[in-house]
Amino acid sequence: MTQNKKSQWLIYTILIILSVFMLFPVLWVLSSSLKSGTELFSWPPTIFPNDITFDNYISAFKEANFGRYLFNTVFVTIVATALTLIINTMSGYALAKFRFKGSTVILILFLSTLMIPLEALMIPMFVVLKTLGLYNSIWGIIIPPAATPTGVFLIRQYILSLPDEMIEAAKMDGANEWQVFMKVIIPLSAPVIATLTIFSVMWRWQDYIWPLIAISDTRLYTLELAIANFVGEYSVDWGPLLAMAVVTMVPMIIVFLFFQRFFVQGIMATGVKE
Amino acid sequence: MKNKIYLLSMVLGLFILLSACSDNSDSTSSDGEGEDEVTLDVIWFSDGNEGEVFKEITDKYTEENPNIKFNIIDTPYDDLMTRIRTRVSGGDAPDLARISGVNHVQEALLDLSPYLEDKQAFLDEFVDVAIPTVERGDKIIGIPTDVTAHGLFYNKEHFEQAGVEVPQSTEDVWNWEEFKQALTQVKENSDARFALAYDLSPSRYSTLIYQNGGSIFSDDQQSLVINNSESVEALEYFKDLHDQELIPSSIWLGGENPNSLFRSGQAAMHFSGNWNIQSYEENADFEWGVTYMPEGSQRSSVAGGKQIVGFNDSEHKDAVADFLLYFSSQEVNAEFVKESSFLSTRADNAELDYEVRSEEMKVFADELAVTSELPTLDWENPNMPSVETLITENVQKVLSGDIEPQEAMDELVDNVELEN
Numbered sequence: 001m002t003q004n005k006k007s008q009w010l011i012y013t014i015l016i017i018l019s020v021f022m023l024f025p026v027l028w029v030l031s032s033s034l035k036s037g038t039e040l041f042s043w044p045p046t047i048f049p050n051d052i053t054f055d056n057y058i059s060a061f062k063e064a065n066f067g068r069y070l071f072n073t074v075f076v077t078i079v080a081t082a083l084t085l086i087i088n089t090m091s092g093y094a095l096a097k098f099r100f101k102g103s104t105v106i107l108i109l110f111l112s113t114l115m116i117p118l119e120a121l122m123i124p125m126f127v128v129l130k131t132l133g134l135y136n137s138i139w140g141i142i143i144p145p146a147a148t149p150t151g152v153f154l155i156r157q158y159i160l161s162l163p164d165e166m167i168e169a170a171k172m173d174g175a176n177e178w179q180v181f182m183k184v185i186i187p188l189s190a191p192v193i194a195t196l197t198i199f200s201v202m203w204r205w206q207d208y209i210w211p212l213i214a215i216s217d218t219r220l221y222t223l224e225l226a227i228a229n230f231v232g233e234y235s236v237d238w239g240p241l242l243a244m245a246v247v248t249m250v251p252m253i254i255v256f257l258f259f260q261r262f263f264v265q266g267i268m269a270t271g272v273k274e
Numbered sequence: 275m276k277n278k279i280y281l282l283s284m285v286l287g288l289f290i291l292l293s294a295c296s297d298n299s300d301s302t303s304s305d306g307e308g309e310d311e312v313t314l315d316v317i318w319f320s321d322g323n324e325g326e327v328f329k330e331i332t333d334k335y336t337e338e339n340p341n342i343k344f345n346i347i348d349t350p351y352d353d354l355m356t357r358i359r360t361r362v363s364g365g366d367a368p369d370l371a372r373i374s375g376v377n378h379v380q381e382a383l384l385d386l387s388p389y390l391e392d393k394q395a396f397l398d399e400f401v402d403v404a405i406p407t408v409e410r411g412d413k414i415i416g417i418p419t420d421v422t423a424h425g426l427f428y429n430k431e432h433f434e435q436a437g438v439e440v441p442q443s444t445e446d447v448w449n450w451e452e453f454k455q456a457l458t459q460v461k462e463n464s465d466a467r468f469a470l471a472y473d474l475s476p477s478r479y480s481t482l483i484y485q486n487g488g489s490i491f492s493d494d495q496q497s498l499v500i501n502n503s504e505s506v507e508a509l510e511y512f513k514d515l516h517d518q519e520l521i522p523s524s525i526w527l528g529g530e531n532p533n534s535l536f537r538s539g540q541a542a543m544h545f546s547g548n549w550n551i552q553s554y555e556e557n558a559d560f561e562w563g564v565t566y567m568p569e570g571s572q573r574s575s576v577a578g579g580k581q582i583v584g585f586n587d588s589e590h591k592d593a594v595a596d597f598l599l600y601f602s603s604q605e606v607n608a609e610f611v612k613e614s615s616f617l618s619t620r621a622d623n624a625e626l627d628y629e630v631r632s633e634e635m636k637v638f639a640d641e642l643a644v645t646s647e648l649p650t651l652d653w654e655n656p657n658m659p660s661v662e663t664l665i666t667e668n669v670q671k672v673l674s675g676d677i678e679p680q681e682a683m684d685e686l687v688d689n690v691e692l693e694n
Contacts, residue, residue, distance in 0.1 A: 043538035232321030
C-alpha cells in the first residue's frame, strides 16, 4: 500500500514538473500580456507582473476593433467547418464504398493537390475567386478551402475500415442510399468526424495567408490578420499583440477540452496528425 | 437519430440565415455609392501611429472632395509585397500603396510626370536624399513621404555613471577611435551589460562604410566597389567592436533583438534610426537621448524612406494623382511627419517643431543634412535586393571568424552578377 502510494507520488511529481515545463510558454504569454510596456522589456524579466494592467486588452479591443475580428473569425470557423464536414464525409464515403471507374484516379488527383504549396497557387486562385465574385467577401475565405483533401482522405480511410456487410444489411432492410449514409455511416464515423472537426476548427482559426489574399476590407479581417498587423517594418507593438494572442487561444482551448477524447482516439485510429 | 437530422437542419438553417445577413450588408454598402463616387484602395502598413495620422488626412481630403473615399487596408509589413503582387498580377491592382522602396514593383507604378506642369520644379521641392527613391529614368513613380535617418541612441544613466560625455554639438563629434574608447569606458564603469546594440541590418551596417568614405556601388552605379580599402576598413572596425565585446555578437550571429537590449537597459547605446523614438518614448523607463554618430573620414548617415505610390492599372488614375500631389504639399506633409515623428522629405519642411522629442529629431535631421546622395543611390540600385543579403551573410562570416574581411568582400563582389 505505502509502496504504491510512494510511486504514485513520484509519478505525479514528475507529471506536474513536466506540465509546468510544457505550459510555461503559454503562461509566459498570459503573464506578459498583463504587463505594462516598460515592464515587458525590463531586465531581469519578471515572471509575474509587478502591476497587473489590462491596458493591453483595452487597447486591443478599442483601437484594433477586436470584437469585430473575433466575430468574423468565429463565423468563418463555424460555417467553414460545417461545410467541410458535409462535403468531406460525403466524398470520403463515396471514395471508400462506391466502386466506379476512375475512383482511384480521383483520389490520387485529390491527394496530389496536397503536394502543391498554396504560395504557388495563389495568383490563379485569386483570379478564380475574383471571377466568381467572391473576392473581398467573407464567403471567399469560407468556401475555397472547405473541401480539404486531407479531410477527404482521413474520412475515406476510416470508412474503408467499416465492414461492407453493414451497408448490405441496411439495404436488405430497405434503406435507401441517403438513409444508409445518415443512419449507418455517419454514426459509425463519429470519432473521425470529431477529429476532423478539431482539425478544421484549428485550420480555419489559424488560417493566415489565404485571408490575407482574399480580403481587402479591414472590417472583414480575421484575428490572425489583425494580430499580424501589429508587426511593422521596424517595430512590433508587443502589448496588444500578446493580449490578442491570449484571447485568440481561449476558444481553441475550449474546443480541445470538449473534443479531446475523440482527438486522441482519432489520431490513434488514423495515425494522421496534421 | 432524429437529433442528428435536427442538428443538420439547424446548421443548414443557420447557414442560410447568415448568408442572407451578409448579402444584405453587401448590398447596402454598394447602394450607398453614387455613380460618381470613387473609393480608393490604399494598401498601408504602420510602425507607429502613422496609420491614424494618414486616416485623419484622408478624412479631410474626403471633406473637400466628397466623391472620393478611401479604403485603407492595413497590412503586416512582411506580407506587403505578397498582397500587392497578388493583386497586381491577379488583375485587381490597388489604387495606392505605402511602400518602402519601389524596386520590387516599379513596372506596375503610375508615372506622375504627365500630371505635373513642371517636373523639375516638383522634384526640387524635395531633399536630395529623397529624390532617387522615386525617380526612374524620366518617370516619377510615387511621392517620397518621409525619410528615415540612422543615428545613435544612448542611455543617459549609464553615461552619467561612467562619467562619459557624449558629443553635445556637431563640433565635438567623436572619431571612430574616440567612439570605441567611450564604449569601452561605459561598459567597464556602468551597470550596462553591453556597450552597443547594433541592428542586424545591411543598411545599418553600411553606415560605417559611408562614414569611412567608401560605398557599395561605384559612382556610376554600374559595378560593385564594396571590396575597396575604405569599405574593408569599415568591416575591420566593425569586427573589432565585436572582438572587444563592445557589441554583443548575439545580435548579428544569434538573432537577438537589439531594441529589447536597449529598451531593457542592458545596452548603453543603440545604433539604429529615428523610427525608434516613439516606442522608446512610450516604453523606456530611463532617461535616454540621441547623439551624433562618430565620423570616420567624414560624417554620414544613411537615408531610408517611404513612398506612397499609385498604380498603372488603377481605374481612377486622375483621382490617385490628385491625392498624391495633395499629400505631398507642404502643409499636408508637415502634418503627416510631425504627428508621426518622421523626418520630412520636403526641403521646406526641414525645420519642424515636433511635439515629441523635438531635440532628438533635430540630431537626426542633422545626420541627414551631412549625408550625401550616395547612400540613397546605392540603396535604390536595382541590384540591391540580391546584394544586401550577401552583405549580411559575408559580414556574419567575418564576425564568426570564418574568413578575413578583405577576402569576404572580394568573394561578395565575385559572386554577384549585376543586371542593368
